[in-house]
Amino acid sequence: MCGNEESNSTVPSQRAPPATPYQAVQDYISNVNSYKIIESTLREGEQFANSFFDTETKVKIAKALDSFGVDYIELTNPCSSEQSFQDCKTISNLGLKAKILTHVRCHMGDAKRAVEAGVDGVDLVIGTSRYLREYSHGKSMEMIQKTALEVISYLQSQNVEIRFSSEDSFRSDLVDILSLYKAVDRAGVHRVGIADTVGGATPRMTYDVVRTLRGVVGCDIECHFHDDTGCSVAGATHVDTSVLGIGERNGITPLGAFMARMVVTAPEYTKSKYNLKELKALETLVADAVEINIPFNNPVTGFCAFTHKAGIHAKAILANPSTYEILDPEVFGLSRYVSINSRITGWNAVRSRAEQLGLSMTDEQVKEVTAKIKQMADIRPLAIDDTDSILRSFHLELQQS
Amino acid sequence: MCGNEESNSTVPSQRAPPATPYQAVQDYISNVNSYKIIESTLREGEQFANSFFDTETKVKIAKALDSFGVDYIELTNPCSSEQSFQDCKTISNLGLKAKILTHVRCHMGDAKRAVEAGVDGVDLVIGTSRYLREYSHGKSMEMIQKTALEVISYLQSQNVEIRFSSEDSFRSDLVDILSLYKAVDRAGVHRVGIADTVGGATPRMTYDVVRTLRGVVGCDIECHFHDDTGCSVAGATHVDTSVLGIGERNGITPLGAFMARMVVTAPEYTKSKYNLKELKALETLVADAVEINIPFNNPVTGFCAFTHKAGIHAKAILANPSTYEILDPEVFGLSRYVSINSRITGWNAVRSRAEQLGLSMTDEQVKEVTAKIKQMADIRPLAIDDTDSILRSFHLELQQS
Numbered sequence: 001m002c003g004n005e006e007s008n009s010t011v012p013s014q015r016a017p018p019a020t021p022y023q024a025v026q027d028y029i030s031n032v033n034s035y036k037i038i039e040s041t042l043r044e045g046e047q048f049a050n051s052f053f054d055t056e057t058k059v060k061i062a063k064a065l066d067s068f069g070v071d072y073i074e075l076t077n078p079c080s081s082e083q084s085f086q087d088c089k090t091i092s093n094l095g096l097k098a099k100i101l102t103h104v105r106c107h108m109g110d111a112k113r114a115v116e117a118g119v120d121g122v123d124l125v126i127g128t129s130r131y132l133r134e135y136s137h138g139k140s141m142e143m144i145q146k147t148a149l150e151v152i153s154y155l156q157s158q159n160v161e162i163r164f165s166s167e168d169s170f171r172s173d174l175v176d177i178l179s180l181y182k183a184v185d186r187a188g189v190h191r192v193g194i195a196d197t198v199g200g201a202t203p204r205m206t207y208d209v210v211r212t213l214r215g216v217v218g219c220d221i222e223c224h225f226h227d228d229t230g231c232s233v234a235g236a237t238h239v240d241t242s243v244l245g246i247g248e249r250n251g252i253t254p255l256g257a258f259m260a261r262m263v264v265t266a267p268e269y270t271k272s273k274y275n276l277k278e279l280k281a282l283e284t285l286v287a288d289a290v291e292i293n294i295p296f297n298n299p300v301t302g303f304c305a306f307t308h309k310a311g312i313h314a315k316a317i318l319a320n321p322s323t324y325e326i327l328d329p330e331v332f333g334l335s336r337y338v339s340i341n342s343r344i345t346g347w348n349a350v351r352s353r354a355e356q357l358g359l360s361m362t363d364e365q366v367k368e369v370t371a372k373i374k375q376m377a378d379i380r381p382l383a384i385d386d387t388d389s390i391l392r393s394f395h396l397e398l399q400q401s
Numbered sequence: 402m403c404g405n406e407e408s409n410s411t412v413p414s415q416r417a418p419p420a421t422p423y424q425a426v427q428d429y430i431s432n433v434n435s436y437k438i439i440e441s442t443l444r445e446g447e448q449f450a451n452s453f454f455d456t457e458t459k460v461k462i463a464k465a466l467d468s469f470g471v472d473y474i475e476l477t478n479p480c481s482s483e484q485s486f487q488d489c490k491t492i493s494n495l496g497l498k499a500k501i502l503t504h505v506r507c508h509m510g511d512a513k514r515a516v517e518a519g520v521d522g523v524d525l526v527i528g529t530s531r532y533l534r535e536y537s538h539g540k541s542m543e544m545i546q547k548t549a550l551e552v553i554s555y556l557q558s559q560n561v562e563i564r565f566s567s568e569d570s571f572r573s574d575l576v577d578i579l580s581l582y583k584a585v586d587r588a589g590v591h592r593v594g595i596a597d598t599v600g601g602a603t604p605r606m607t608y609d610v611v612r613t614l615r616g617v618v619g620c621d622i623e624c625h626f627h628d629d630t631g632c633s634v635a636g637a638t639h640v641d642t643s644v645l646g647i648g649e650r651n652g653i654t655p656l657g658a659f660m661a662r663m664v665v666t667a668p669e670y671t672k673s674k675y676n677l678k679e680l681k682a683l684e685t686l687v688a689d690a691v692e693i694n695i696p697f698n699n700p701v702t703g704f705c706a707f708t709h710k711a712g713i714h715a716k717a718i719l720a721n722p723s724t725y726e727i728l729d730p731e732v733f734g735l736s737r738y739v740s741i742n743s744r745i746t747g748w749n750a751v752r753s754r755a756e757q758l759g760l761s762m763t764d765e766q767v768k769e770v771t772a773k774i775k776q777m778a779d780i781r782p783l784a785i786d787d788t789d790s791i792l793r794s795f796h797l798e799l800q801q802s
């Protein structure tokens with residue numbers, strides 16, 4: 001009594017859908033066609049619970065990130081330990097295409113050590129929220145600005161690129177950080193950063209702050225999002241990432257998820273600039289280094305990212321993958337899989353599998369064997385060879401009858 | 402030469418920060434203080450590559466979801482297989498507080514079978530994008546509307562709750578779906594649904610469509626987001642979830658991530674309505690049923706969600722957890738962990754561990770042992786007992802000297 005009839009009426013001819021149907025209406029602050037990646041696996045990622053990167057591993061990861069095409073590679077503060085300082089020097093001397101940054105507290109001492117380490121740029125950070133000023137460094141906004149300007153003018157004398165960021169920006173007084181950013185912008189920093197240090201901002205809050213800031217500073221704007229509430233990708237343009245998102249607590253925007261987003265939002269720029277086919281190897285390298293499994297649902301590379309199961313989905317995917325795929329697996333050097341091993345499969349998916357196996361059947365026969373598969377799948381999980389043998393034996397009976 | 406000096410100047414007294422600093426400015430369509438959850442682990446989740454739920458497992462999951470407090474439980478189309486029909490009947494007869502829904506194609510045959518199964522409500526769905534109309538069911542918008550109105554009036558005669566949703570809404574012609582939704586709203590459906598079936602919408606695109614739709618229909622609005630590009634949580638108010646986000650391909654909005662988001666956005670409503678302490682058990686139940694590991698970075702329950710490592714973070718967390726936590730682990734019946742086993746630890750974190758171990762030291766002595774720990778951590782990964790023994794032996798030497 002269930003409707004599995006299919007209408008054969010054709011769709012009235014109409015103009016083709018846009019090439020990238022998910023292009024949002026652009027606005028004046030949009031930077032999606034020239035965003036840059038500040039890759040922080042070797043800094044934020046070192047704050048991940050499981051991380052211990054020896055020098056050899058750091059070099060491997062830095063080279064892989066460079067080959068992938070990231071614009072900047074951010075390293076742990078050379079003041080953290082002697083080895084951190086040495087590793088900073090080593091990676092700065094690799095002669096990579098990517099610019100090497102280190103992320104330090106807004107202290108003259110940290111800044112000088114960063115310069116000694118030979119980096120191309122320094123990411124200065126200081127807490128500006130009432131929480132951090134009270135419970136972390138105890139400085140007033142006036143003191144913060146005074147120190148910032150001293151450190152900035154020192155770094156300028158050393159010809160390094162400078163990013164100035166507040167920590168916990170979304171819980172800081174908006175007027176406080178706008179005046180601070182206005183001052184450092186006038187002082188000539190290359191970027192100011194907005195950091196959702198505790199991971200509570202929504203995409204719309206981010207958009208509102210960035211839009212406001214865009215009207216106040218002339219320099220570039222960098223965003224750093226933590227993933228505590230599952231919002232770390234959304235809204236980002238200049239963005240900090242780490243491979244698999246590893247970082248403090250739940251980590252930050254994952255490089256792969258950001259690539260998945262941007263290959264939809266800005267396909268040409270993203271595909272031409274980054275070696276997307278290297279993503280899986282890069283993630284595997286880092287996952288092994290920190291001894292974690294790649295999450296089952298990891299964007300792009302999760303084992304089920306391109307598996308289609310429901311009959312109604314499978315039918316359309318077989319006719320045109322765009323029906324249920326926003327990402328083309330081939331762009332990432334991956335392939336799709338249409339599962340027919342369940343009670344929710346459909347006869348179109350089964351027909352395609354039968355054709356793959358070279359078993360010719362009429363639609364009626366395919367519907368019959370599909371019913372058999374659903375019957376079996378109601379009883380126990382089926383593997384691909386289970387369904388194949390059901391198909392083969394059914395086809396054999398047809399020959400013999 | 403690194404600045405680890407700490408200013409002791411106090412912060413000028415000022416008004417306390419708002420209780421929930423991440424509250425965005427509300428607008429007229431906001432529904433964050435009365436959102437409802439349509440939990441689809443037993444429908445969308447059955448489309449996950451690994452899923453095979455036998456009846457007993459389905460009943461266990463349905464009861465756990467009901468105890469957690471979800472508003473609706475959505476089940477697989479009873480037309481998928483005989484067992485799917487039987488399970489629909491079984492769960493509808495459990496007498497749960499949650500309303501039982503089933504998700505069916507917009508066909509009279511499917512609708513009648515759903516009613517036979519005894520559900521409280523029916524979620525009707527039909528593809529409206531050019532892709533799906535051309536490659537899936539081949540119906541014109543006129544035919545879709547005609548069928549929809551027939552099916553709706555039948556369901557009304559059966560007194561079941563009705564949700565009407567387009568599939569692939571974001572790649573459908575906006576005028577097409579607005580006219581369709583206007584018609585079904587007038588016909589009296591309870592909810593219309595926006596589905597990002599292929600997972601490519603951004604939060605701002607979602608906001609724009611929902612805002613527009615809000616001006617067109619009087620009924621409730623449901624959102625269904627897929628996670629292919631990592632944006633499935635953002636922007637949702639009436640939302641479809643599944644435990645761990647399991648579903649077709651990479652799945653949909655995870656229940657836990659949505660709870661993490663909403664406990665920040667609407668703390669009172671969320672904490673009073675849902676049994677957040679049951680989240681971990683619920684996720685474990687489903688993860689075992691589909692044989693997957695809970696991702697290392699799963700919101701709230703991932704093993705590192707509440708682990709703090711960097712010295713600058715640890716120092717502040719120890720003074721006030723709000724400095725680096727937007728989520729209070731205790732709300733979910735979990736606890737935090739401050740790691741000191743790495744080169745990026747700091748002396749404040751080490752001091753607190755020393756105090757936990759009852760080892761009294763001066764700040765100077767703590768800084769000295771911190772240097773030793775960083776030295777060791779530069780060489781190899783350290784376990785908690787490694788650092789504890791470094792602390793103990795250092796303390797012992799102090800006594801003996």
